Amino acid sequence: MLELKHIKKYYQVGDTLTKAQDDVSVAFRKQEFVAILGPSGSGKTTMLNIIGGLDRYDSGDLLIKGKSTKDFKDADWDAYRNNSVGFIFQSYNLISHLSIIQNVEMGMTLSGVASAEKRQRAEDALIRVGLKDHMHKQPSQLSGGQMQRVAIARAIANDPEILLADEPTGALDSETSEEIMQLIKELSQERLVIMVTHNPDLAHKYADRVIEFADGRIQHDSHPHVEGTKSDQFNLKRTKMSYFTALNLSFNNIRTKKGRTFLTVFASSIGIIGIAVVLALSNGFQKQINQTQSEAMASMPVTISQVGSDNTAMTGTSQKSFSKADQVTAKTSAADKAQHVNKLSDAYLDYVEKMPAKDAKNIAVSYGTGMNLMREVDGKYKTVSFSNSNPDSTTFNASAMLASTTGVGGSIYPIDRDGKQSFLKTYYKTIAGKYPTKATDLVLVVNKDNSININALKNLGFNVKENEHFDYDQLVGTQIKLVANDDYYTKLPTGTYIPSQKLDDLAAKPKTQTLTITGIVRVKSKNSDGLLAAGVAYSSKLTEMVLNENKDSAIVTAQKASATNVMTGQTMDASTKASVLTVLGGSSTPSSIQIYPTTFKLKDKVLSYLDKWNKGKDKADKVIYTDLAGTVSDMTGGLMDAITYVLVAFAGISLVTSMIMIAIITYTSVLERTKEIGVLKALGARKKDITRVFDAETFILGFGAGLFGIFVAWLLTFPINIVLENVTGLAGVAVLNPVHAIVLVIISTILTLLGGHVPARMAAKKDAAVALRAE
């Protein structure tokens, strides 16, 4: 069955050489009860450990069923211990944080026996050793004799062919010793039992064969055996601990040390708490800053008008001294000199439209185009307009003079470059009706106090008195007809064009469109009041629609060909003619372009994009913009970033500190559990399995610390927000981003795993024989 051939094992400590095994040759039968007697330090334990595969021999050979073990790999030894050998120790070596039944199951757990079978076999083994009534106790609730019975049950649960017992009764009184010997004797009926003892009486009373050992050598053998040369098939089933077993083992261990675990988790989570709170705060502040900035940008867009002012031309014009001349000189004023006509060509418009969408989400293009508008009031159509100016005023009204074209006016709200409606939705809420969706949808913009310019309503054809109130539904749903030039203007035989006198007929013309006021909107935040003037607002899509309809109309064609005003017959200069054409819809040149940069920081990108157009161009071809926000700086944003980095760095240091702490705690745990490591190895655990057990423990600690930290940080955001609101008036600043929370838990887990992995590897490398000798 087993044969030791010239086994040697020497220990060199300092100058002393200990010959623990000094050329030992002995063979064992398949079934017998062998007792090994000898004085302390003679090498009995060493021999047992070598036979059990817990310790390696220096030279010689150990034959198992005739098979040499010289070429055994670690995995073979692990499997051999697990499948073929059962160990019983003097000090029982039960794993104290596992229940009795779990202790007995451990060997089978390592070799992956299914849980029902495992439980059955463990119970059978416990019944066999006489512990039927104590099966569900904890190891600490048992007497010495009972604990040794558990250890015996654990050793035989896997039904090994070899049972190795190292002074199994050394710690027991004589009566209990007899019982245990009786049990071992019984078990030796089915297997080879090798028992070390220093009690010659027990040895001679129970054993079939007594070997006397001294100074690392066999002195006497009562019943020697010569092993034949036959070689049995010898198959070993590899062991493997599952991650779940590792986690379970660690979890049980952690559970027995609740106080320490809580302190560890709490201390390790401080770093996470710090980082989470800093991130939550900077998130909130950044959001606040971005909102303030974008509100400011919304009221101060970068504007490109048909006539710009070239500020560079105005410098150096202030007079330095009084003139000594006695004449007067005629000069163009500096402001006039700086006037610059921008050529807002289609190419330029294209260029602006191609600006990166993230820098400027919204661009609003305004045209001077008029619209022929009319509304049915008391059963009759009358002309209306979107203007906010007083319709009764006698002051010069360009659109009224130029033509009876009525629609010039109203505000144009920007629409996103991708057609979405973010501007209105960001800054305005609907207090009645809904947001516009189509080109023909209009909205009424009201002030914070729900007031609206009285002229806007008068121009829309409402008969309205000062301070008159309107219900929302009196305004929402109002329909206005938009008439095409060709229907609106009639050519007289004299060649001049006049607006149609039969407005009622125009409503039914096929080209006539219906515009609808779909909602009433009001600014959301008090900071963004006045982005759009109170009155009618629409998008440039409506103007583009009108332009498309009217650009080739008869009146436009006629006006293009004529030097005089085709409606009044008056002669005009070139610029008046251009204005008339624009109002009639004969010019697609925008009157102004408004660009809304996303933030202050991005405004610089927008400006440099616009500057790039001018590069290398003649002065006349340059396009000059007005930057209303001017030099308002981006200080706040940059400062915020810097503060966040510094704070995160500090919190990061505490995170590293917790990682080191976890490493120390794992190291302590390794030291504490040295015995357990030895037991697990005796049961066939691989190095990897031991690493896994400790990795699992740090995993639980790291994950727990992460979760706990996030939870505390989240709790902290409430008092922090209350304090901040009292101090700064800003509500809900600290908001923990769920993505940050998840990332921090992952970071905590990974860092602690890293910190604990080194001690875990140390644990795995521990020599099993040394580990079991540890006290």
Ligand code: ADP
């Ligand atoms: P026994 O079990 O018969 O009391 P051991 O087999 O435990 O004896 O020890 C045999 C000798 O080997 C002893 O002198 C012991 O000190 C020595 N020894 C055992 N393990 C080691 C070790 N890891 N390092 C050094 N010496 C050891």
Ligand code: MG
């Ligand atoms: Mg010993």
